[in-house]
Amino acid sequence: MPLLHALQEEFGYIDDLMVPAIASALNISRADVHGVVTFYHDFRRQPAGRHRVQLCRAEACQARGAAAIERLASERLDLRMGETSADGRVTLDAVYCLGLCATGPNAMIDDVPVSRLDPTTLDRLLGDLR
């Protein structure tokens, strides 16, 4: 796993072409590596967008109106959850809990956490992504 994290950090995703090399370096089968890569939600097999918008959709954020924020973000970016825009600008992802549950709805935008999202803040933040 530390190896996969490092590769994803470096390249942004784990290309299927890397799998045989990882397998032979660790002396395990390609199937084992493929199994691990596909099991964990964090590892992606295609490149992500230049910006990553993660919206929390767990219960505590739902209790504070996360569903409306999710719909709005989806609409503004013209993306569904889990999709990357065609120009490779932004990826919209769901995340299940960032641990900021008293101040939702929460998001993580390019590794910067944001709490108490409202439509105005969301529009401003999404507008800043180039």
Place this chain on the structure above:
Amino acid sequence: MTRVYVSKDMAAIALGADAVAQALSDAGAQVVRTGSRGLFRLEPLVEVETPEGRVGFGPVAAADAALVLDGSHPARLGDVSAMSFFARQQRFTFAHCGVIDPLSLDDYEAHGGWRGLTAARALPPQAAIDAVKASGLRGRGGAGFPTGIKWQTVHDASAPLKYVVCNADEGDSGTFADRLLMEGDPFCLIEGMAIAGHAVGAERGYIYIRSEYPFAIRTMREAIARAAAIVAPFMLEVRVGAGAYVCGEETALLDSIEGKRGEVRAKPPLPAIAGLFGRPTVINNVLSLAAVPFILSEGADAYAAIGFGRSRGTVPVQLAGNVRNGGLFEVGFGMTLGELVMDIGGGTDSGRPVKAVQVGGPLGAYFPPSMFDLPFDYEAFAAAGGLIGHAGITVFDDSVDMAHMARFAMEFCAHESCGKCTPCRIGSTRGVELIDRLITGERRGADAVERLPQMRNVAGGARPAEQEIELLRDLCDTMKFGSLCALGGLTPYPVLSALDHFPQDFGAGAPISSAAAE
């Protein structure tokens, strides 16, 4: 130069603490970044050191820096620890959180750090285990298994190598105590793990932190490097998760550290006998391990003196969701749910009436306000068809639709299931379909098997709502008793409690409500 304290907790940063700290430092103050006190309504909170002690201001915006420094800011709070939210707590585990610089060894030592480890190392391992047993400490991760007995099992197992693993995969929504502690007082966790290592004879430890907590990962790694000489020969390493909720289950977590898919193992063997890499392993939650230094330094009796029934000591309750005073409230067991939500939490943030609270994360039961007299205690909650879990309380106002929350529980289970056992993997998907039919009022048609000529005795096709609900209950029963681990086994809790306490939310018509209310 004025010294000011600003939190660098992830929650404070999400509310703009970085800009506030920068503004204060530009205005000439000496800024010390601490963890969070744990009352998020006040963040970004600034505490200014004065001859009379620390004076708090919050929430503060970056533009207010000058007002804070000359003491005229309108959001003046005075001594933060004297506020009723804090004064009513019994902070054993979180004593230093929000007070000290998390990465300063001098601060930690000055506030009584390492005394637990020194005391433990002066004792033979068995005596240290006895102290933990006598304290009555039970696993704070959710299952509530006595920590001392777990340690004893690992201690008694003979093996050339043993491990201490800390479960910091705090995936439950509505919980953040692990994160708060790791960011606010990482040495406390390190000390607890070193004590565990001494007690069971392990020299290596792993902390498994979920990838959603980048700040905690950075803080823990730095703290481990700084404390390495103090805890030696005990060695620690951080492992980072990759977004799999099920890895919070202890055996899936061990597989994940081993570099495999995070699939649940069948028990026995217990991890205490054959855990990480097949060796005897102590695996405890962050809060269990972080409670240990206090027990060793202040004595088991001091810890066991408070509590309720068989639940001894303190529990760090996390108030989350739609609640006014959201945050961390550490207190002895036994306070009622209503006191915690209404009195301490101050009711909903939206000002609307409370409709339901979910205790224990996504797998915890929903309780209506009519059950607010329930005392916070492992046994009392189990008897009421719920669980304390990691002690997170998520509050919902009257705009919530409980049928959708029940559906979400099933959907979440389907999304996060590791796929090893059938009740969880298939049952959760069937559960989503069932609840969908209840919500929309749609009736299913006969499937291919039911249409076969030889199936003439099968009713087939549409089922009335009562039968659908009966089927849902039956499915929940299968999942509860047939699943390998808590993910599939506890998903029925939110579903059944929603069904039991809020039958009016299921289905469009009155007949369904009356059927469910039976």
